[in-house]
Amino acid sequence: MICDNDRVMIYLDHAATTPMRPGVWEAMAPFAVDRFGNSSGAHEVSRKAKDALEESRERVAACLGARPMEIVFTSGGTEADNLALKGPVTGDRSLGVVTMATEHEAVLETTHFLHRLGHPTHVVGVSRDGGVDPDLVAGSMGPGTAVVSVMTVNNETGVVTDVAAVSAAVKRIDPSVLVHTDAVQAAACESLDVDRLGVDMLSLSGHKFGGPKGAGVLFVREGTRLEPVLHGGGQELGRRSGTHDVAGAVGLATALGMAVEDRSRFRSAVGGIRDDFEKRVMEGVEGVVVNGGAGPRSPHHLNLRIPDVRNQTLLLRLDQSGVAASAGSACQSGAAKVSHVLEAMGLSPDEARECVRFTFGWTTTQDEASEGVATLIDLVGELR
Amino acid sequence: MRAMVAMSGGVDSSVAAALMREAGHDVIGVTLKLWSGPGGEAPTAGCCTLSDAEDARRVAAALDIPYYVLDYTEEFREGVVSVFIDDYAHGRTPNPCIECNRTVKFDRLLNGLDELGCDVLVTGHHARVRSGPDGWELHRGADMAKDQSYVLSMLTSPQLGRTRLPVGEMTKTEVRARAAELGLRTAAKAESMEICFVGRGDYRSFLDRHAPSMLRPGPVIDHTGEVLGAHGGVGGFTVGQRRGLGIAAGEPRYVVSIDATTATVVIGRREDLLVRTVELEGLSTVSGRPLSGRVEAQYRAHGAAMPATLGGGLLHFDEPQMAVAPGQTVAFYESDRVLGGAVIAATG
Numbered sequence: 058m059i060c061d062n063d064r065v066m067i068y069l070d071h072a073a074t075t076p077m078r079p080g081v082w083e084a085m086a087p088f089a090v091d092r093f094g095n096s097s098g099a100h101e102v103s104r105k106a107k108d109a110l111e112e113s114r115e116r117v118a119a120c121l122g123a124r125p126m127e128i129v130f131t132s133g134g135t136e137a138d139n140l141a142l143k144g145p146v147t148g149d150r151s152l153g154v155v156t157m158a159t160e161h162e163a164v165l166e167t168t169h170f171l172h173r174l175g176h177p178t179h180v181v182g183v184s185r186d187g188g189v190d191p192d193l194v195a196g197s198m199g200p201g202t203a204v205v206s207v208m209t210v211n212n213e214t215g216v217v218t219d220v221a222a223v224s225a226a227v228k229r230i231d232p233s234v235l236v237h238t239d240a241v242q243a244a245a246c247e248s249l250d251v252d253r254l255g256v257d258m259l260s261l262s263g264h265k266f267g268g269p270k271g272a273g274v275l276f277v278r279e280g281t282r283l284e285p286v287l288h289g290g291g292q293e294l295g296r297r298s299g300t301h302d303v304a305g306a307v308g309l310a311t312a313l314g315m316a317v318e319d320r321s322r323f324r325s326a327v328g329g330i331r332d333d334f335e336k337r338v339m340e341g342v343e344g345v346v347v348n349g350g351a352g353p354r355s356p357h358h359l360n361l362r363i364p365d366v367r368n369q370t371l372l373l374r375l376d377q378s379g380v381a382a383s384a385g386s387a388c389q390s391g392a393a394k395v396s397h398v399l400e401a402m403g404l405s406p407d408e409a410r411e412c413v414r415f416t417f418g419w420t421t422t423q424d425e426a427s428e429g430v431a432t433l434i435d436l437v438g439e440l441r
Numbered sequence: 442m443r444a445m446v447a448m449s450g451g452v453d454s455s456v457a458a459a460l461m462r463e464a465g466h467d468v469i470g471v472t473l474k475l476w477s478g479p480g481g482e483a484p485t486a487g488c489c490t491l492s493d494a495e496d497a498r499r500v501a502a503a504l505d506i507p508y509y510v511l512d513y514t515e516e517f518r519e520g521v522v523s524v525f526i527d528d529y530a531h532g533r534t535p536n537p538c539i540e541c542n543r544t545v546k547f548d549r550l551l552n553g554l555d556e557l558g559c560d561v562l563v564t565g566h567h568a569r570v571r572s573g574p575d576g577w578e579l580h581r582g583a584d585m586a587k588d589q590s591y592v593l594s595m596l597t598s599p600q601l602g603r604t605r606l607p608v609g610e611m612t613k614t615e616v617r618a619r620a621a622e623l624g625l626r627t628a629a630k631a632e633s634m635e636i637c638f639v640g641r642g643d644y645r646s647f648l649d650r651h652a653p654s655m656l657r658p659g660p661v662i663d664h665t666g667e668v669l670g671a672h673g674g675v676g677g678f679t680v681g682q683r684r685g686l687g688i689a690a691g692e693p694r695y696v697v698s699i700d701a702t703t704a705t706v707v708i709g710r711r712e713d714l715l716v717r718t719v720e721l722e723g724l725s726t727v728s729g730r731p732l733s734g735r736v737e738a739q740y741r742a743h744g745a746a747m748p749a750t751l752g753g754g755l756l757h758f759d760e761p762q763m764a765v766a767p768g769q770t771v772a773f774y775e776s777d778r779v780l781g782g783a784v785i786a787a788t789g
Binding site: 369370373374376377392393394440 | 469474507509510511512553556557558
């Protein structure tokens with residue numbers, strides 16, 4: 058439960074962002090105040106900051122089964138995705154990208170941008186359940202394909218893609234093609250060993266697993282040639298310039314360590330709460346459909362289509378009743394918009410406007426979820 | 442009572458929300474997202490821009506009321522933009538703000554009140570709702586110069602019963618003073634004049650994108666049929682318009698009528714614009730009962746109401762009127778009370 062003044066909220070929007078894990082803020086705080094140094098310097102103040110930064114890099118690398126020099130700190134998941142797609146193709150317009158129709162905007166819009174610049178791009182469709190066919194992805198590659206990007210866990214539906222299978226299919230055809238995965242939604246629940254996944258690049262965002270906002274990571278396999286998106290002082294081995302956000306890196310690394318340690322509990326406990334919520338909705342609401350429900354799915358996402366109930370109405374009523382959920386995708390003003398993910402899964406715009414996303418997180422309790430689902434069932438009854 | 446305040450981001454709806462809160466009601470603020478351009482961009486002008494929504498959100502936060510943006514872009518496109526384009530295509534003078542009030546703001550929100558868990562709809566319009574012997578009535582606002590009862594003339598008594606217009610009792614000066622007193626960021630904000638989905642007064646590029654046929658060149662003629670010049674498309678001409686005709690004549694010339702099917706613009710002298718009788722369509726009354734006989738009729742948002750006689754789908758003005766154009770709304774009054782409204786189908 059989130060308490061803000063006198064208002065108690067049942068927070069079921071953890072895929073949007075989740076509260077910081079205990080101790081993370083405290084671990085970061087010294088680097089905002091006492092240990093304020095610029096990590097690129099030659100004196101004691103600098104060295105203290107640099108030590109913390111490099112230690113964070115080692116901790117992140119260990120969580121991914123990677124080497125420290127393969128970790129690039131960024132300002133978040135969006136920047137990591139931009140670097141992963143633009144970096145390998147910048148400067149050669151014959152090189153391009155293959156990605157999926159259900160990717161996050163950070164990948165899709167970057168792909169569209171590259172297309173406008175004249176790079177060959179291809180966006181591959183998904184099945185009605187949001188499933189990705191590795192051979193279809195591999196078969197969509199052209200002679201110029203330099204990067205294939207497939208997300209690990211979909212942010213709206215929780216559908217899990219077998220990234221290792223996609224990578225294997227791609228590399229069978231052309232081992233030089235780089236495979237990237239946006240794993241922003243996956244850190245809390247999926248094992249992210251980069252060798253097992255067979256990826257060359259992997260994006261993370263700190264605030265999705267209990268770290269700070271404004272901190273992200275791109276894993277870049279050693280030997281991968283990338284043109285930076287941000288040019289400047291040459292930090293991060295020239296792959297990402299800009300004074301380091303040491304506090305952010307420390308926070309991200311601390312939280313990632315906790316999330317990895319908590320992963321099996323998260324899968325069973327949060328997954329159990331989600332399954333119970335889902336079961337009660339299926340029993341209590343007629344005609345409800347779980348989007349992406351047929352295939353493998355993360356333990357903490359639940360995307361529901363509730364026929365005859367418009368999502369913006371339901372979300373307003375849920376908020377008024379103290380339950381925070383989401384439409385899965387929103388525009389800048391906060392208005393719900395028709396989800397490109399659900400459209401790619403074959404839903405009509407009208408059907409997509411009947412979809413609501415509940416996402417559970419490391420703080421979610423069974424009581425909260427029970428109260429949330431009871432409220433949902435009552436409201437749907439009233440609205441119908 | 443739970444009140445839903447339609448917040449445009451302007452000073453009037455900001456103060457309306459504050460007044461409802463002061464009166465002790467449960468208040469939520471909503472802004473309607475009505476339009477986005479072809480690339481999904483927010484409008485840059487008019488009453489529904491992104492910065493307006495931001496102002497509304499900030500005011501709601503200052504008043505400590507929940508605030509939501511509701512997406513009605515589909516309804517707006519179908520109910521307002523397509524009518525706007527269609528009106529232009531038929532040489533009529535479109536009234537998008539009135540259409541928006543009727544088909545989106547009031548119709549949708551009033552019908553949606555129950556599902557949104559609210560009892561009344563509150564807007565910042567300058568007009569007054571009163572209870573009368575035959576049900577709810579609509580009256581002009583206390584500030585005659587800012588009166589907006591004309592744009593609400595299509596509302597019916599049952600709709601008015603679920604509507605509150607708290608700033609209608611105040612002058613605009615009082616509204617601004619109140620906003621300043623409350624420290625609301627919208628206190629000194631300028632009023633919006635543009636049509637929100639056209640943006641920066643750029644009719645031509647809007648029509649070019651959405652209704653290219655209205656940019657078909659054609660002749661400018663006089664009442665005898667003599668061709669006096671040419672134009673680049675009927676879109677953008679309005680009956681009564683004097684500037685931008687591209688005709689050099691000794692005396693002022695005005696657009697008298699527009700024939701979109703032949704892309705013809707007819708111009709004439711001032712007296713050619715005078716109209717005594719108009720044919721009406723879509724007549725609706727506040728009370729729901731038929732209306733005929735003596736009325737005062739207002740056919741412009743900021744014009745005076747003129748004595749007239751209504752009957753048989755026709756309206757006869759006592760005195761000939763200038764620049765009455767098909768497509769415009771006419772509101773009927775008895776003194777300050779709105780009796781109903783209609784749209785001008787044709788002039789004769």
